[in-house]
Amino acid sequence: MGALRLEAVRPRVLAPVNLTLEAGELVFICGPSGSGKSLLLRAVADLDPHAGEVWLGTEARSTMAPARWRQRVGLLPAEAFWWADAVGEHFPAAARREQDVDERVAPRSADRGHDDLLATLGFAPDVLDWSVARLSTGERQRLALARLLAQGPEALLLDEATANLDPSNRERVELVVETYRVAAAAAILWVSHDPEQRERLGGRQFGIRDGRLGQTEAATADPARLEDGR
Amino acid sequence: MSLVLLTPFDLALAAVLVLLLAAMSWYLHLGVERRLLIAAARSTVQLMLVGLVLKALFAQTNPWLIGLMALFMLAVAGIEVLQRQKRRFRGPWGYGIGAFSMFISSFSVLFLTLTLIIRVEPWYQPQYLIPLLGMLLGNTMSGAAIALDTLTRGAWDARGRIEARLLAGGTWDQAIASLRRDSLRAGLIPIVNAMATAGLVSLPGMMTGQILAGSPPMEAAKYQLLMMFVISAGTGLGSVAAVWLGSRRLFDERERLRLDRLRDQGRDRGQ
Numbered sequence: 335m336g337a338l339r340l341e342a343v344r345p346r347v348l349a350p351v352n353l354t355l356e357a358g359e360l361v362f363i364c365g366p367s368g369s370g371k372s373l374l375l376r377a378v379a380d381l382d383p384h385a386g387e388v389w390l391g392t393e394a395r396s397t398m399a400p401a402r403w404r405q406r407v408g409l410l411p412a413e414a415f416w417w418a419d420a421v422g423e424h425f426p427a428a429a430r431r432e433q434d435v436d437e438r439v440a441p442r443s444a445d446r447g448h449d450d451l452l453a454t455l456g457f458a459p460d461v462l463d464w465s466v467a468r469l470s471t472g473e474r475q476r477l478a479l480a481r482l483l484a485q486g487p488e489a490l491l492l493d494e495a496t497a498n499l500d501p502s503n504r505e506r507v508e509l510v511v512e513t514y515r516v517a518a519a520a521a522i523l524w525v526s527h528d529p530e531q532r533e534r535l536g537g538r539q540f541g542i543r544d545g546r547l548g549q550t551e552a553a554t555a556d557p558a559r560l561e562d563g564r
Numbered sequence: 565m566s567l568v569l570l571t572p573f574d575l576a577l578a579a580v581l582v583l584l585l586a587a588m589s590w591y592l593h594l595g596v597e598r599r600l601l602i603a604a605a606r607s608t609v610q611l612m613l614v615g616l617v618l619k620a621l622f623a624q625t626n627p628w629l630i631g632l633m634a635l636f637m638l639a640v641a642g643i644e645v646l647q648r649q650k651r652r653f654r655g656p657w658g659y660g661i662g663a664f665s666m667f668i669s670s671f672s673v674l675f676l677t678l679t680l681i682i683r684v685e686p687w688y689q690p691q692y693l694i695p696l697l698g699m700l701l702g703n704t705m706s707g708a709a710i711a712l713d714t715l716t717r718g719a720w721d722a723r724g725r726i727e728a729r730l731l732a733g734g735t736w737d738q739a740i741a742s743l744r745r746d747s748l749r750a751g752l753i754p755i756v757n758a759m760a761t762a763g764l765v766s767l768p769g770m771m772t773g774q775i776l777a778g779s780p781p782m783e784a785a786k787y788q789l790l791m792m793f794v795i796s797a798g799t800g801l802g803s804v805a806a807v808w809l810g811s812r813r814l815f816d817e818r819e820r821l822r823l824d825r826l827r828d829q830g831r832d833r834g835q
Contacts, residue, residue: 380818381727400819405733415724417742424732485733 336391338378338407338489338521343386345373349546350386355489355521357391362532363525364550365542371525372412374547375491378523379409390489408487412494414478421469421477422462425484448484454510455480456503471498479507483514489521490514496531508535567778579604621690630690634671634697641666641705648709651716651826653813658827661809665708669802670700677794699770699791700798703755707799708806711751715810716826718743726821736815744811751803755796762792 337357342350347370355361365371377384380400388395388407395403416424425448449459455476469477475498482490495511496504512535515522526532532539541550582604589597621629642663652658674697678687687693719726722743729739762768763785767775770791774784816822 379731381730381820383816383818383820383822399735401730401733401735404731409731411724411727411731413724415728417725417729426732481732 336393336488336521337389338523339389340378341387341389343374343377343384343388345370345377345382345384347545348374348542351547353540353547355523357521358515358519360515360522360524360535360537362535362537362539363523363542363547364527364529364532364539369542370545371542372493375409375493375523375525378491379404379407381409405485406487407489407491408482408485409491410479410482410493410495412497414474414481416466416474419465419467420462421464421466424466424481425462426486451480451483451510454513455506472500472503475499476503476507479510483510486518487520488518490523492522492524492526494525494527496526496528504531567776618690618694621694625686625689627686627688630688630693633690633694637697637701638663638667638670641701644705645709645712649713649716651713651720651828653716653810654825654827657813657825661806661813662708662712665802665805665809666701666704668805669798669800670697670704673794673798673801674700677790681790681794695770696791696794700795703795704798704802706754707751707803710754711747711803712806712810714750715743715747715807716814718746719811719814719821720823720826723821723823730819730821736811736819736821739819739821740811740814744807747807747810748803751807752796752800755792755799759792759796762788768792 337359338355340351340353342352344350351374353361363371363374373382376382377386378388380388380395380403390403390407395407398406418424452459452461457473457477457480461477466474475495479495490511492511496507499507508531511522511524514520524537539550540547542548582600586597586600589595589600617633621633642659645662645666646652646659649658653661674693675687677696678684678692682692684692719740726739726743730736758768763771768788768791771781771784771788774787775781779787813825814822
């Protein structure tokens with residue numbers, strides 16, 4: 335896993351952003367709504383046209399197939415969308431395989447890590463058979479995170495990952511994200527409106543003011559990392 | 565049995581029926597009498613002109629003039645496809661995708677039909693080419709228009725789901741696959757339905773025409789079958805081409821969904 339480096343990334347409403355997240359580093363972004371936080375994450379995931387380059391470790395985004403990039407730098411949008419009927423259909427084939435095999439022949443031990451992840455988020459393994467239409471907003475949000483982590487991203491972009499959750503589920507999500515960050519040494523860029531959450535989890539914090547991204551608390555980090563682009 | 569020639573007086577009698585309808589609309593305050601009369605006048609002028617043009621074309625069998633006529637028909641069909649889109653592509657693509665798809669499908673199917681199936685000599689004999697092209701274009705036009713409209717509207721509405729597939733590491737191809745299937749299906753339904761009910765309710769227009777012109781019904785039925793088969797091939801090919809080009813155009817080289825390439829609804833010129 336490697337560092338995530340944004341080089342003059344320029345979403346529609348922001349001045350160019352230069353920002354480096356070390357492998358396994360957690361960085362928070364906050365700012366008023368409409369200030370461009372989500373657009374910045376979308377730009378990093380390469381969903382919108384924009385100028386700039388992003389590096390994952392030593393690999394430049396422009397040298398990688400877009401699908402591969404989005405799989406390795408996983409974005410969790412504020413609103414999770416589901417394209418099929420059953421929850422399990424949205425998970426990568428490897429995580430789903432145990433479902434397809436006859437259970438009497440192959441006991442459910444093939445993918446323990448996956449079941450553990452679902453359990454930590456408060457779901458039984460049979461959630462994969464559930465219909466998406468039955469899910470509540472909060473369940474959708476938690477399962478969207480499980481779905482994202484199942485694709486094994488090397489860096490994470492989280493957009494309001496806990497916005498619709500009650501306190502106990504919020505803790506579950508934070509625990510899962512923190513565990514993943516440490517275990518996979520994944521750089522995490524997290525857009526969050528919750529000051530207590532930012533306090534709780536630590537890490538550098540950036541805010542967006544007047545179309546510019548700037549560090550709001552110089553507590554832990556090296557200010558030289560953020561060079562203003564304009 | 566021979567062709568009964570219509571005199572201007574015969575047509576005038578039929579036109580009186582339209583006038584009566586217009587009078588009824590005026591009397592009952594239906595408010596359509598004006599549009600009805602204008603439409604009737606338009607069709608009179610258009611059909612008379614086409615009759616004259618075809619008469620001249622048939623007399624000469626000049627391949628360049630026939631080509632010009634074919635291109636004119638294609639151009640009008642292209643405009644029609646464009647106008648049936650709720651969300652069309654910006655710039656030349658809006659017109660180009662529909663017109664190009666109809667061009668490759670209708671013209672290739674037409675050429676095969678004329679050279680391999682009907683085998684007229686020369687193959688561009690306008691008496692066959694122009695009516696066949698008209699029927700092919702008319703149906704391909706509906707197919708391509710419905711398919712493209714389903715595609716662009718669907719992409720607009722399903723943006724979140726399409727991008728979710730991209731974010732899950734899917735290619736543009738996988739992200740649009742189900743919508744592409746739906747669009748193709750929608751484009752093909754009219755011709756499939758037409759084939760399924762052909763002859764049960766109404767006789768198809770071409771068969772009717774041939775019977776009125778004195779052909780034996782069995783011969784007319786055979787021609788109609790031939791046309792239905794080649795029309796479904798042309799419509800299928802045209803819809804596939806339009807949907808493929810359209811879905812490719814919805815994504816850029818970095819496989820991003822580019823809805824900004826579609827015009828906003830109801831606004832004529834974007835941005």
